[in-house]
């Protein structure tokens with residue numbers, strides 16, 4: 330009897346999980362992969378869209394391309410999850426799972442920041458990145474504010490990248506001299522777990538004339554006056570406000586009983602939830618690791634190992650090791666790499682290497698390898 334594995338969400342976590350299961354145990358599982366969208370977009374591609382390097386159609390990877398043994402993709406919206414019975418209802422069907430994996434990512438709570446919808450531009454969704462592109466294209470110089478609006482957000486490097494890429498973009502349009510750029514973040518440092526890495530990034534921001542306001546949070550925008558109001562009472566005028574919205578778990582997760590304090594608690598060694606046969610990976614969990622694609626992928630690889638061992642009677646796999654790398658664009662066509670590990674040592678680490686031009690190619694390869702493994706028909710080992 331094939332086990333029915335139902336995977337909710339075809340992002341970093343869901344795609345890596347189904348790829349690994351399909352490669353290792355195609356004769357033991359029947360996998361249903363569900364996502365409301367018709368295509369996947371890398372998080373970092375949204376920055377490419379925002380600054381006009383690539384268009385939205387160029388960065389989309391269509392789920393219909395997935396042709397893996399035992400995997401069926403369904404473009405449907407999940408409307409309810411019953412974790413006790415491993416039953417999922419979508420806008421088109423009901424699924425009974427032997428194993429259920431929730432990889433639905435994080436949603437954005439735009440209304441949590443009054444004025445953002447009217448006068449700011451969130452650039453963390455594909456549609457938002459496209460709107461940011463339009464806003465930048467008609468920008469004629471002035472005050473740009475890049476604001477992180479919540480303390481918990483995807484990809485800690487992204488706000489710094491955004492400010493630096495916007496600086497490059499404005500220079501290319503000869504608008505840098507007539508513009509200011511503020512980076513306002515509630516975090517106390519660019520990468521709070523590492524003083525050294527934070528100091529290096531801060532030095533680059535300073536060198537590029539970007540005003541960095543750490544431990545500062547914009548709580549509302551005044552659309553009439555174009556003023557950002559900060560939690561501590563300060564005000565900051567803007568002509569263009571690019572916002573990283575407050576994150577939250579998708580409503581369907583909050584309504585399911587899986588979440589506690591807003592996110593799904595998991596065993597960080599196996600990503601099992603408190604419901605038997607139900608796992609959760611990626612941004613939707615409260616695992617003590619950063620929210621990043623590379624991290625979600627590592628978590629999914631761990632769940633795959635756990636399931637493969639269970640299905641084949643193999644030895645218990647090693648717990649998730651928490652190691653991941655992410656690339657940070659630092660402007661001027663330079664990319665740095667941050668190697669992070671939150672779990673293997675007593676103290677979490679984040680080591681910055683570069684920036685160098687070589688990492689530009691490494692980052693490109695990182696993306697293309699994943700695109701080929703997840704969407705291509707050729708099996709490529711995970712560590713290529």
Ligand SMILES: Cc1cc2nc3c(=O)[nH]c(=O)nc-3n(C[C@H](O)[C@H](O)[C@H](O)COP(=O)(O)OP(=O)(O)OC[C@H]3O[C@@H](n4cnc5c(N)ncnc54)[C@H](O)[C@@H]3O)c2cc1C
Nearest residue numbers: 338340341342365372407433434484611612621622623625
């Ligand atoms: C601007 C930006 C830059 C980034 N840069 C990097 C980077 O350089 N490196 C890095 O590692 N990470 C980066 N990230 C973070 C990375 O994109 C996320 O951490 C990662 O996508 C999380 O993976 P996930 O599988 O948990 O969720 P996601 O990849 O978000 O996937 C969740 C999926 O669930 C689907 N879904 C949600 N609700 C429903 C529903 N009700 N029904 C059906 N489907 C649903 C969504 O459509 C989505 O496809 C960046 C993110 C952004 C926004």
